[in-house]
Amino acid sequence: MSDVLLSAQGLRLAFGGVKAADGIDLDVRRGEFLAIIGPNGAGKTTFINMTTGYLRPQAGIITYEGQAITGMAPRRIVARGIARSFQLPQLFTEHTVLENVALAIAAREGPWSPLAPLLRPRWREEAVDLLERFGLTSIAGARADALNEGARKLADIAMAVALKPRLLLMDEPTSGVAANEKMEVVETLARVLRAAQVTAVFVEHDMDVVERFADRVAVWSQGRIAALGPPAEVLSDPQVQRDVIGIERHAAA
Amino acid sequence: MRRTETLLAIGGAALLVLLAILAPWLRFVLTIALAKGVAVLGILLLLRAGQVSFGHALYLSFGAYTVAFLAPAMPEALILMPVAMLLSGLLGLVIGLFVSRYRDIFFSMLNLAISMVFYSLLEKLYHYTKGTDGIRVGVPRFLGMALERDQFEWAMFGTALVLALAIGCFVRLYLASPMGQALSAIKTRETRLEFMGLPARAVLLSAYVLSALMGGLAGSIIAMTTRHVTPLLGYWTVSGELVFIAILGGAGAALGPFLGAVTFELVRVYAAASFADAWQAILGLVLLGVILFFSRGLWGMVESLWRRRA
Incomplete structure (x- = not known):
């Protein structure tokens, strides 16, 4: 079994004159937590969108477990074991949190009989258990449109985890989470993902989170990877500090 | 609420039977209402998926004309019904493959357009359909009798x-199933479904x-009850009526x-008898009242009354 789970080679995608991906080469290693940092508009979300099939690169190839997935439909990519969460949580707002997660379980388990209920005992149990691991038990019965931003974010990630992916791509999992809860949320998340042996790629703006949880960090800049390596090494690089972290700290302030 | 619903369904069915016995002329109206x-x-x-079809009279008229065409060769009600149903489902599959790619106003209008094409065919192909004169349907046998x-x-x-009871039960189970729940998910967050590996189009x-x-x-059922089918059954106003009843109920x-269909047909019959020129206005006022005061329809009204009592 190769050490590389996902590999992107020479990805290019431009929106008009803006190069959102200008030759991205990146290997994601099995089991690692890889953080993606960089200023807004650098192409971080575009990378996630290309990997999950939402956008098709104009050039380049993406392989997962050694097989090309470039330009496949999102649901075929999901079927192979890649799930994602969203910068703006994408919940089914007319459903409860429990039903949202149960729908994800149902999607993973399909096809199903049209007459057995969504909240059948086995799926309900699994959903309850997952929400417990995410610390969301208290809001399981709440409608998804009645949650605060932090809870919506976690519920969104819980839905992705319910798909039992081997690779999870998270777009800013901590944005919108209150500053004093941030570490706790990431702590919870890291525990759940490690226990489920999920490889994770996450876009992050909080350098403390990156330093503490990422095994490696990739610095995005104008559609390219400007630096890649362990956080301690990359984050202390003077150029990265000036070009990225400076901006990040400034933006955070 | 589940048990209440079952009780109300049984009570409602009993009430309809009682009405049909007490006022035999209502039997016809109630059969149409149930259909x-x-x-x-x-x-x-x-x-549930947030999609409104303004063209479902197409399937109503297709089912009715299937009966009208096949009844002479196959005069058995209990064969005609499933055959009409299956052929209509087949037509729905062919058209559905096309219209399920569209949403909202495009979905509504495409359904409307296709149904009006069928309506014109019914009207113009006089040689086969007898045009606006329509086709008479003889009394078929029932269980061979x-x-x-x-x-x-x-x-x-x-x-x-x-x-009605059987299909009502089926729909209730279907709506609670992952399939039915995914339908409302199409309304709120269709893209997420795709990212979970669920093809929204198939749902x-x-x-x-x-x-x-x-x-x-x-x-x-309508064809065998009225025993005369005309293209009017496929006209867009009938499609609109179905949506009207859905909102009313x-x-x-x-x-x-x-609830909506029985109310609609009864209001229509009584309003038409009492105020021949104004019955549509009366129906309109009833719907306006329901939308303004009970946005969840007559069923929503029953539900809140029941809750208040409990």
């Missing part, structure tokens, strides 16, 4: 009632085919469409 209720159940499935007109009307009323298509099956069945539960 329309079945068609509206199909509309309700699509409404040649029934008197009165007995046959009872048989159709009973069949419509049993089918909508299944509901669409089910709605076509129900429309075809309803049409076959409320899309919250499987009982809503029947």
Whole structure:
């Protein structure tokens, strides 16, 4: 079994004159937590969108477990074991949190009989258990449109985890989470993902989170990877500090 | 609420039977109402996904004309009904493959357009359809028995009632299943479904085919009850009527469409008898009242009354 789970080679995608991906080469290693940092508009979300099939690169190839997935439909990519969460949580707002997660379980388990209920005992149990691991038990019965931003974010990630992916791509999992809860949320998340042996790629703006949880960090800049390596090494690089972290700290302030 | 719903369904069915016994002339109206209720159940499935079809009279008329064409060769009600239903479902599959790619106004208008094409065919192909004169449907046999007109009307009323209950049960289970829940997910966050590996188009298509099956069945019951089919059954106003009934009855539960259909037909009959020129205005006022005061339809009204009592 190769050490590389996902590999992107020479990805290019431009929106008009803006190069959102200008030759991205990146290997994601099995089991690692890889953080993606960089200023807004650098192409971080575009990378996630290309990997999950939402956008098709104009050039380049993406392989997962050694097989090309470039330009496949999102649901075929999901079927192979890649799930994602969203910068703006994408919940089914007319459903409860429990039903949202149960729908994800149902999607993973399909096809199903049209007459057995969504909240059948086995799926309900699994959903309850997952929400417990995410610390969301208290809001399981709440409608998804009645949650605060932090809870919506976690519920969104819980839905992705319910798909039992081997690779999870998270777009800013901590944005919108209150500053004093941030570490706790990431702590919870890291525990759940490690226990489920999920490889994770996450876009992050909080350098403390990156330093503490990422095994490696990739610095995005104008559609390219400007630096890649362990956080301690990359984050202390003077150029990265000036070009990225400076901006990040400034933006955070 | 589940048990309440079952009790209300049984109570409602008993009430209809009682009405049909006490006022025999209402039997005809109630049979039509039950048939329309079945068609509206199909509309309700699509409404769950946030999609409004302004063309489901197509399936109603297709089912009705199937009966009109096949009745001379196959005069058995219990064969004609499933055949009309299945052929209509097949047509729904073909059209659904196309329209399930579209949403909102485009979905509504495409359904309308296709139904109007079919309506024109019914009207223009005089050689086959006898145009606006329509086709008379003889009294078919029922379970192999040649029934008197009165007995046959009872048989159709009973069949419509049993089918309404059975399909109502099915829809209730379907809506609680992952399939039905995914329908409302299409309304709120369709892209997420795709990112979970659930093909939204297939979910909508299944509901669409089910709605076509129900429309075809309803049409076959209407054809054998009125015993005369004309292109009018496929006109856009009939499609609008189905949506009207869905909103009037409320899309919250499987009982809503029947509540809406029975109310609609009774208001129409009585309003037409008392105020011949103004019955549409009266129906309009009833709907306006329901939308303004009970946005969840008559079923929503029943529900809140029940809650208040409990």
